[in-house]
Amino acid sequence: MLSVTPDILTDLPWGQLLVNGLALGSLYALTAFGIVLIFKTTRVITFAQGETAMFSTFVAFTLLTAFQLPFAVAFVLTMLFAGVFGALIERVVIRRISTTTVLNPVIVTVGLSLILLGAAGWIWGYEIRTFPDPVVGPPFHLGTVVVSQLNALIFLVTLVLMTVLFAFFRFSPTGIAMRAVAENRMAAQLMGVSIGRMNALGWGMGTAMGAVTGMLIAPINYLDPSMMGDVALKAFAAAVVGGLTSLPGAVVGGLLLGIVDSVVGFEVPELRNTIAFALIVLVLVVRPGGLLGRHETKKV
Amino acid sequence: MTGQFSRMENRSVPRAALVVPLLVAFLLTACGPASTAPGATTTATTAPTTAPVVPGVTDTEVVVGSWGPQDGPAGAYGAIDRTLDAYFKMINDQGGINGRKIRFIYENDSYQPAKTVAAVKKLVEEDKVFALCGGLGTAHNAAVMDYLVSNNVPHVWPATGTTALAVPLKKNIYAVQLNYTTEATLATQYALDTMGTKKIAVFYQNDAFGKEGLDAVQAELKKRNLPAATGVSYETADTNFSAQALKLQTSGADTVILYAVPKPGGSIIAEMGKIGYAPKLLSSSVINDPSIFQLAGTAINGMLIEAYLPAFDDTSNPKIVEYQAFMAKYASKEQIGGFTEAGYAYGQVFIEALKRAGKELTREGFMTNLDKMQNFTGSLVPSLSYSPTDHAGVKAAYFQAAKDGKFVTVTGFITLK
Numbered sequence: 001m002l003s004v005t006p007d008i009l010t011d012l013p014w015g016q017l018l019v020n021g022l023a024l025g026s027l028y029a030l031t032a033f034g035i036v037l038i039f040k041t042t043r044v045i046t047f048a049q050g051e052t053a054m055f056s057t058f059v060a061f062t063l064l065t066a067f068q069l070p071f072a073v074a075f076v077l078t079m080l081f082a083g084v085f086g087a088l089i090e091r092v093v094i095r096r097i098s099t100t101t102v103l104n105p106v107i108v109t110v111g112l113s114l115i116l117l118g119a120a121g122w123i124w125g126y127e128i129r130t131f132p133d134p135v136v137g138p139p140f141h142l143g144t145v146v147v148s149q150l151n152a153l154i155f156l157v158t159l160v161l162m163t164v165l166f167a168f169f170r171f172s173p174t175g176i177a178m179r180a181v182a183e184n185r186m187a188a189q190l191m192g193v194s195i196g197r198m199n200a201l202g203w204g205m206g207t208a209m210g211a212v213t214g215m216l217i218a219p220i221n222y223l224d225p226s227m228m229g230d231v232a233l234k235a236f237a238a239a240v241v242g243g244l245t246s247l248p249g250a251v252v253g254g255l256l257l258g259i260v261d262s263v264v265g266f267e268v269p270e271l272r273n274t275i276a277f278a279l280i281v282l283v284l285v286v287r288p289g290g291l292l293g294r295h296e297t298k299k300v
Numbered sequence: 301m302t303g304q305f306s307r308m309e310n311r312s313v314p315r316a317a318l319v320v321p322l323l324v325a326f327l328l329t330a331c332g333p334a335s336t337a338p339g340a341t342t343t344a345t346t347a348p349t350t351a352p353v354v355p356g357v358t359d360t361e362v363v364v365g366s367w368g369p370q371d372g373p374a375g376a377y378g379a380i381d382r383t384l385d386a387y388f389k390m391i392n393d394q395g396g397i398n399g400r401k402i403r404f405i406y407e408n409d410s411y412q413p414a415k416t417v418a419a420v421k422k423l424v425e426e427d428k429v430f431a432l433c434g435g436l437g438t439a440h441n442a443a444v445m446d447y448l449v450s451n452n453v454p455h456v457w458p459a460t461g462t463t464a465l466a467v468p469l470k471k472n473i474y475a476v477q478l479n480y481t482t483e484a485t486l487a488t489q490y491a492l493d494t495m496g497t498k499k500i501a502v503f504y505q506n507d508a509f510g511k512e513g514l515d516a517v518q519a520e521l522k523k524r525n526l527p528a529a530t531g532v533s534y535e536t537a538d539t540n541f542s543a544q545a546l547k548l549q550t551s552g553a554d555t556v557i558l559y560a561v562p563k564p565g566g567s568i569i570a571e572m573g574k575i576g577y578a579p580k581l582l583s584s585s586v587i588n589d590p591s592i593f594q595l596a597g598t599a600i601n602g603m604l605i606e607a608y609l610p611a612f613d614d615t616s617n618p619k620i621v622e623y624q625a626f627m628a629k630y631a632s633k634e635q636i637g638g639f640t641e642a643g644y645a646y647g648q649v650f651i652e653a654l655k656r657a658g659k660e661l662t663r664e665g666f667m668t669n670l671d672k673m674q675n676f677t678g679s680l681v682p683s684l685s686y687s688p689t690d691h692a693g694v695k696a697a698y699f700q701a702a703k704d705g706k707f708v709t710v711t712g713f714i715t716l717k
Contacts, residue, residue, distance in 0.1 A: 013550055016575070020542040126371035126378070128563055130594045139574060148574045220571075221539040222563060222595065226372055230539045265543030269533050270506050 015145040017262045023151040025258020026158040027213045031235030032242065032250035033165075034209035038086075039244055040182035041202025044094055044105040050232025051116035052089070053210030054225060056082040057131070058124050060215050061223055064132050071134040075215060079208045086207025087200040095199065120225040131218035154216050161212065162251065165205075169247070178202060182245075234261070237276065241283050243293015252291055355453075356430030357661050362400045362654070364388070365429035367419045368436035368459065369411035373536050374561040376591045377436055379634050380459060381406040383643030384434050386631040391651055398659045405429065409440060411536060411561075416440040417447075424453055431456060431666065433650040434643065438462040438480075438509035448472065454666055456653055457646045457693075461585070462508060466692040472663075474670060476649060476681060476693035478608040480509065480584065484516035484557065486697055486714055487582045487606060491555050492524070495580055495604075499527075501553035503544065503568050505560055506533040513559030513584060529553070534564050545571035548579070558583040566595020573599025582606075585697065588638035593705045603702045604710065608694050609680050611709050612641040619680055641680065648679035682713070 031049055038046050060078040063069045069077070089112065097104050135149040169175040180188040181198045189195050213235075214228060221227050238257045242249025257276055264275045283291060356363030370378040388402040396402065405427050407419035416437065423429045424447075432448070435441060436459035448455055449470050457476040458465055461483060465475040491497035502517050504510030514531050521528060530551035532544050545568055548556055556572070556579045558565050565587045572578070581603035588607050593600060613636065614620050623644050627636055634640045656673070657666040676684045681694060696715045700707040 013546060016546055017543070020546065024540055024542070121371065126375050128375055128591075128595065139576065146575045150574075220542075220567070222567070224371065224375065227539070230537060261540070262543050265540075266547050269538070269544060269547075270535060272535070272538070 012263070012266065013144070015143065017266055018259065019142075019145055019147055019151065021259035021262030022255060023154045023258070024261055025255035026154050027217050027231065027254075028235045028238045028257050029251045029254025030158060030161065030209050030216075031213045031231060032238035032254045033162075033247060034206035035236060035239040036206075036242070036244060036247055036250040037202050037209070038206035039239070040247070041178055042090065042094060042199045043099065044109065045102075045244075046206070047106065047109040047236075048089075048112040048116065049206070049210050049235065050228035051113040051120075052082065052085060052207045053214035053232070054228040055116045055120055056085065056207070056211035057214030057218050057223060057227070058120055060211070061124075061129070061131060061218070071132065075134070075212075078211050078215060082208040082211035083204035085204075087204035089207070090200045090203035094203065095196065117225050124225075126225060129223045131215075131223045133219045134216075150216070150219055157212065157216065161209070165247075174201070234276070237280050241280050241290055243290025245294060246290065246292040249290055249292030256291075354430065354662050355424075355428045357400070360400055361403055362397075362661065363403045363405065363427060363429045364650070365420075365423035365427060365432050366404070366406040366434045366436075367409050367416055367423070367432075367440070368406065368434065370408035372410040372412070373563040374411040374437070376562040376589065377411075377459070377639060378408075379589075379637070379639040380434060380436065380643040380646070383627075383631050383634055383640040384647050386634075387626070387644055387647030387651075390626060390630050391647070397651060397654045398657075398661065400661070402654075406434075409437075411437060411440070413437070413439045413443040417443050420444040420447065424448075424451055429453065430661070430663065431650075433457060434459050434646045436460065438464075438512070439507045441465065442508055445470070445473070452663060454663055454670075456650050456670070459642070459646075460509065462512060464508070466690070469689060469691055472667060474653075474686060474691050474693070476646075476684065478585065478606070478694050478697050479692065480512040480559070481516040482695060482716055483584055483606055483697060484513040484559070485520050485716060487557050487584075487604075488517045488520040489717055490604070490699065490711075490714070491557070491580070491582055492520075492526075495555065497555040497580060499551075499553045500529040500555050500557060501548050501551045501579075502529050502531050502557045503548060503560055503565075504531060504533055504558075505564070506535055509586075510559040513557070517557055529557075534560065534568075536561075536564075538564065539567075541568045541571050542575075544568060545575055545577065548572060549575060549577040553579055555580040555582065557581075558587070560584075560587070562587050562589070562592055562595060566592050566600075569596035569599050569603070573597060580604075585638070588700070588707070590635060590637045590705070590707075591639070593702070600702045601704065604699045605702065605707065606697045607638070607700050607707075608697045609638070609641055609645055610682070611700065611707060612636055612638055613706070614709070623680065645680040649676075649681065649684065652676060652678060 035046060035049050038044060056078050059081050060074050063074040063077055093108060097108050099105055135153050137149050139149060140147040140152060169179055177193045178198050180193055181195055185195060217231060234257050238253035239250050242253030260276050260279060261272055265272045366381050368377055368381045369375050385404050385406060388404045392401045405423060409415040409419050431454040433456045435455060438460045441458045441460050442464060449472060452472050454472045456474045461477045461480040463479040463481050465473050500517060502514045504514045517529050530553060532547045534541060534544055541564060583603060583605045585606045585608060588605050610617050610620055623641060624636060626644060627640060653670045656669040671686050671688045673684060673686045696713040698713050699711045701710045
């Protein structure tokens with residue numbers, strides 16, 4: 001099965017593997033971006049990113065089927081819902097827990113993910129549902145490479161979101177304030193930035209990013225409470241590989257993992273996770289701060 | 301999570317755990333080898349003056365257990381246990397069997413063999429089930445097989461087609477479903493002889509279930525001196541199958557045989573469609589349910605799916621009319637389809653076995669009488685026979701074609717060449 005021959009480079013359908021990998025990687029990147037955003041603003045590593053995304057996707061499903069809204073409308077409404085949902089989680093739960101130990105937020109967010117898993121199962125059931133395709137129609141052909149309409153949409157949405165977010169953090173006063181909080185909470189506070197508002201905003205935006213992933217992956221992976229398990233794990237890994245403190249790092253990590261997933265999944269599918277995580281260990285051994293992160297050392 | 305789907309009643313039965321092994325030993329000697337004529341429904345043993353203590357059996361109740369996924373990649377199979385539960389409710393409404401009502405407990409293992417082990421231990425040791433019916437999954441049955449054999453718990457119709465159920469023979473395990481080796485061999489023969497297939501690829505689950513399918517395809521190809529099929533595997537935790545679809549396409553196969561459960565099976569069909577790859581498709585009976593049409597989309601049209609029970613929507617068959625009437629009354633929330641049809645049939649076979657075991661219900665008597673079942677046609681299974689040396693179940697299947705959201709029967713029953 002594992003046939004690593006010299007002509008492997010020419011044997012593989014690289015173009016197609018790359019397109020598939022980048023599409024999957026874009027989704028990992030969006031989720032990872034949310035994780036990093038939340039970490040940077042609130043210093044909490046969230047393990048609930050997958051489940052908030054799943055829950056939001058069920059909300060989108062309800063808007064699409066019960067209310068028969070057009071996809072674009074449901075998409076925007078769900079992003080808004082997820083934003084409020086994330087901000088509420090921050091206000092009601094995260095803000096009140098002590099972060100004196102790293103373990104508290106970990107347990108709380110793991111707990112949140114289990115609560116959401118159970119709640120979704122209770123409200124919508126555990127059966128596997130199909131999620132409406134946002135785009136239908138014949139795929140695009142680039143030479144021998146096939147790009148499905150959904151993959152094209154995934155690229156488009158990722159590109160637009162990343163550009164908007166880049167501009168937001170670069171040019172808008174709120175974005176700059178958020179970056180200031182991430183850099184130095186105390187200094188930001190002294191400059192008059194409301195830490196609480198920035199924290200809620202970070203959670204809201206991070207959760208909305210996850211919701212986008214959920215809505216774009218559900219047409220492929222189907223909709224059920226466990227739909228985000230694998231994706232969230234990979235996104236988490238992408239965030240760590242990228243450096244946890246670096247937003248571009250999350251994107252690079254996500255795309256990288258997507259491509260690894262695609263190529264290894266083609267050649268030796270049973271080793272997909274093994275090789276992905278071996279790579280992560282390798283990156284962290286060689287560059288403890290991640291690909292684009294800063295290695296933070298504390299002075300005793 | 302386990303127990304959430306169990307129906308628990310506050311009914312404690314005095315049990316003397318130490319007595320049970322002694323009793324089993326006593327019964328083993330008391331029954332001896334079956335010497336009565338086939339078909340006889342004599343009670344298995346002459347009880348001593350005091351009623352014997354049999355796990356899960358009182359004068360008014362018999363406890364039956366099962367396990368299967370109610371969520372996860374194979375969650376669609378959850379309908380089997382839910383239908384079986386409804387079937388036993390119907391039997392209870394009709395007064396039960398030999399004066400006993402059935403208390404059915406089914407556990408959710410999320411299609412994870414590790415959870416199956418815990419679930420089965422709970423069923424056997426805490427719930428003290430008399431027998432199991434419909435425990436689902438190949439790897440899952442394998443995980444508890446030694447345990448069930450050493451505890452001598454009868455298991456009627458495990459929901460899998462693994463050959464390991466009946467080869468070598470296990471005294472307490474009664475397979476019904478057509479085994480995957482026969483099924484995959486039939487698919488390969490049909491593809492090569494009738495569909496004009498030149499090159500086969502197999503999309504399979506990377507465990508004993510998928511590998512049995514793959515191995516049977518390879519064996520048939522080897523027998524005919526044809527090149528081996530390309531095997532493309534998936535893990536049950538996988539959610540994205542675009543890479544596998546691409547691998548199948550680049551293999552150049554004109555026919556893909558699927559040994560996959562509903563979610564990955566539906567997904568790979570959809571993914572192949574998305575990249576414009578349209579091979580001839582054949583599938584194991586494990587996705588024989590309308591739920592697959594939603595998951596797979598239009599790319600499934602033309603796929604051949606094996607079946608060993610009559611078509612669930614063939615209302616010209618009086619047995620199917622009966623099944624559909626049952627569904628309307630007792631399981632109206634569930635879909636008419638291959639999975640609920642299977643659950644209904646499991647119930648029929650189990651109840652028949654219980655009837656034949658008679659009033660003095662013991663595990664040994666239950667099995668001795670089931671071993672005498674010959675050409676039983678009173679269930680949806682066309683004909684079912686067992687003997688003390690053969691617990692393999694059905695040996696024939698037919699092909700259905702997927703067409704615009706329906707299955708259309710395209711062949712009669714076929715057996716191995």
